[in-house]
Each structure stands twice: as C-alpha cells, then as structure tokens.
Amino acid sequence: MSNEEKDVIIVGSGPAGHAAAIYTARARLKPMMFEGAMAGGVAAGGQLTTTTEVENYPGFSHISGPELMMKMREQSIGCGTEILTRTIDKVEITSNGVVVYDQDQIIEAKTLIIATGATAKRLNIKGEETYWQKGMSACAVCDGGLPIFRDKPLAVIGGGDSAAEESTYLTKFASKVYLLVRRDELRASKVMQERVMENEKIEVLWNTEAIEAKGEDVLTTLSIKNNQTQEESELQVNGLFYAIGHKPNTEFLNGQLALDESGYIITEPGSSKTNKKGVFACGDVQDKTYRQAITAAGSGCMAALDAEKFLAGH
Ligand code: FAD
Ligand code: NDP
16 A cells, blocks of 8 residues: 555546646656556557557647657656556545555545546457458548548448538548448437438438458458348448447446546536546546547646646645
C-alpha cells in the first residue's frame, strides 16, 4: 500500500490522456498515468494504434497512428509523467479524493482524470481479420479520404446517426455508397435520414446483413444476405465501414459516476467536470459526437487545467 497521496492520476493513454499528462506534468503536479495493458481490447496508446495513416492531426501531414502515439508518450515522459503499463479494474471515489486499486497496491489521489476512450464495435464477419485496415475500418471520417477509397464503391453498415453521417460523408470521395441496414428502418434522426434519402449516391439496402469480406491484397467484394428472404448476393465494394456504435470504457467505474444511457461519462458542458468533485473526464469516454484525436487531445488539456484549478482551491 502506498502512503503517498498523488495530486493527479490519469487512467487511459490515448491523445486525451497524454494531453492531460503533458499539461499536468508541466504544472509540476507529477501525474501518474495508468496506460492500460490491452484494456478494452486496445493497446496502450489507444485507438490510433489500430490505424495506419493519420492525415488530420495538425502538425503532421502524414504520420502512422502508432508513431504519433509513441511521440505523445515520449513527450509525456519527457515532461515528468510516471507511466505504468497496467489496467485499472477498480476505483473508489470518496468525498476526499479517489483510491485506485492497482494489483496489490492501493494508490490515493486528490484528483482523477479519466481518459479511457471508447471501443468501436465490430461484427467479426468472415474475412474481417484479413481485410481490417485493408479496406475495412470503423471510422469513415478518419479513413474515408484515403486514396484506396477514391471514386470507388463503398459500403457502410449501421442505421444510426453515425451510419447516416458517415455514408453521407463518404459520398464526397466514393463513386457510390451502399448503406446496409439490418432492419427496415433507420434509427437515425429524421434530418439525417432525409440527408441519406436525398443523396443520389447512396443506395440503402434494407434488411441486409454482411456475411463475408473477400478480395486479394485488399477488399474487393462483400457477401451479403437479405435476412427476410435469406437470399445471398455479392457487392463489389472497395471499402466497408462499420458504424454500429461504440462502447465507452467505463465499466471499471462500477456506477460511481453519472453516465448517459449509452454508458458515456456525463461532463458539465464546456468543462471536463463530472458529477463528483475532483474527478474529470476527457476524450471519447465522454464524447460520442466528435470522436477525433484532436478533440480528445483538446479535452485532455481542459481536464488538466480543471484539475490544476481544483487542486489550487484545496
Ligand atoms: P483512446 O484512444 O480510446 O485511448 C484510451 C486508452 O485507454 C486505450 O489505450 C485503452 O486501452 C486505455 N484504457 C481503457 N480502459 C482502461 C483502464 N481501465 N485502465 C487503463 N487504461 C485503460 N481520429 C483522428 O483524429 N484521425 C484519424 O485519422 C483517426 N483514425 C482512426 C482510425 C481508427 C481505426 C479508429 C478506431 C479511430 C480513429 N480516430 C481518428 C479516432 C481517434 O482514434 C479517437 O477519437 C481518439 O483516439 C480518442 O482518444 P482518447 O484519448 O479519448 O481514447
Ligand atoms: P447507435 O447505437 O445509435 O446506432 C447503431 C446502429 O447500428 C443501429 O442502427 C443498429 O441497428 C446498428 N447495429 C448495431 N449492431 C449491429 C449489428 N450487429 N449488425 C448490424 N447493425 C447493427 O450508434 P451511433 O454511433 O449511430 O450513435 C451513437 C449516439 O451518437 C447516438 O445518440 C447518436 O444520436 C449520436 N450521434 C449523433 C450525431 C449527430 O447528431 N450528428 C452523429 C453521430 C452520432 P438497430 O437500429 O437495428 O438497433
């Protein structure tokens, strides 16, 4: 058991966690970061470690996701962050601070910054492991502009706002976009539905499920099935984007913070404050709208400044 109470503990190691680490370390708060060990199925460094090219992070016109995250990690350490490659399974939030359980250690802290991100849901269809990031992705906004998708037919799976937004977005690059919806209606808001229906490049395939991804070096074909008629067919597509929702990594909180109906941490608008004093949240774990590296990093900065202000007042 550690007797030393930390000023700041950061859980999570994506752009949000590292931005929070850099700012709190530079404020001489000696942050301790738990970067996770395949927490939520993602390596330390977060979701960007699962992608190839990142072309929209300012300052880097072309950089691989893992390299960008390695640079952030080096910067965090260089500024004075202590990083532990461990996953936190349990925290206790009290009126005086937080207690973090790390294997056989108990670490107390005055503030906690939660930056555990969210994991894009996948279908795990046949061929997915072969063609993941070779035509298949869970982020159209991130990957849709890549040259392999330009002027090519693409497919999106999902029926919510993300699927509607992403299929509409992809029509900027694609020759055609098939939207595969498992039911006979969209869950997306009316305005988003209208945008889909009015877009001549989008063809909605109702009651349709994906069965198998096929191709050679990259994806070229998707086997699909109509779940009403059981009829199977093939779509010639060079890209397949999942938009079937994300799962925020909030289970370890065990109900101690206010979450929305999808499990995202609720923060005060315009801040990183949660409903518990001294506990701040940043990045995708509290953001189901923007979900970008730059917005995650920006909110990590906000969490660091909020934590610093909180500590100054105590
Ligand atoms: P994450 O990146 O999700 O990182 C959270 C980290 O916390 C993970 O490593 C996780 O393992 C760890 N963690 C979780 N629980 C615990 C725990 N209990 N204890 C310790 N650690 C824990 N955005 C862009 O701006 N540009 C792009 O080009 C781009 N491409 C993308 C490509 C793909 C395939 C995906 C999936 C996403 C992409 N994104 C892109 C989105 C971007 O990656 C995310 O918005 C961003 O990474 C969110 O950052 P974050 O810090 O909130 O969390
Ligand atoms: P949602 O959970 O709203 O929708 C997920 C969609 O994926 C549903 O249509 C669901 O189908 C479908 N789906 C789930 N599992 C499968 C599966 N196994 N096979 C096929 N389809 C599947 O997630 P979103 O990411 O779309 O949205 C999350 C939240 O973010 C929502 O609150 C949304 O409003 C918000 N959002 C808002 C945006 C905006 O306003 N601009 C943009 C993006 C998101 P079914 O309908 O049958 O359950």
